[in-house]
Amino acid sequence: MLNLGTPEIILIFISLIFVGLFIFGIVVLLKYFFKKNSDQYIHIPSNTYRMHFESMQPTGNAEIERPKKSGEERKTDVKIALPQQSEIRYVKVNEIIRCEADDNYTNFILGDEKILISKSLKEYADLLKPHGFLRTHQSHLVNPQFVKSWLKEDGGTLLMDNGDKIPVSKPNRESIKEALGK
Secondary structure, eight states, X not given: XXXXXXXXXXXXXXXXHHHHHHHHHHHHHHHHHHHHHHHHHOOOOSSOEEOOSSOOEEXXXXXXXXXXXXXXXXXXXXXXXXXXXXXXXXXEGGGOOEEEEETTEEEEEETTEEXXXXXXXXXXXXXXXXXXXXXXXXXXXXXXXXXXXXEOGGGOEEEETTSOEEEOOGGGHHHHHHHHTO
């Protein structure tokens, strides 16, 4: 028979706890590595959508699509998907006044509304450039339809219709002036 006292029982109990934690740690690590490896091979964007009038269906890569019209496509109907935490907003591209970078987030300014999106400005600059948007600065993207005037202060600043002043970086000055018609 085993003659176990209180100190031995406590030692066995502590040892069992450590063995259990060790096994739990191994299981967690294995799950992590298997999940990480499976993510390397299968990547499906979950918040990318195209806008259709009949239905909204997830697609592979693009977030903007012109609706199919008989004859010609109208730019005013082009929408962009803006994924937020609780919804995906579909906004007409011609209603976007400007976009402003905020670290890895982008603020969309639409008239009297401001929408914060958790994607970088670069992603939206690539999507909106074909629709005439201008990258005036590393943290600013503007819709030229809403540019009121070019202010000569600080080497170049755009005054928007809503009163916002947007800086124009030195490397972009000439191309922005050309795009706006000098």
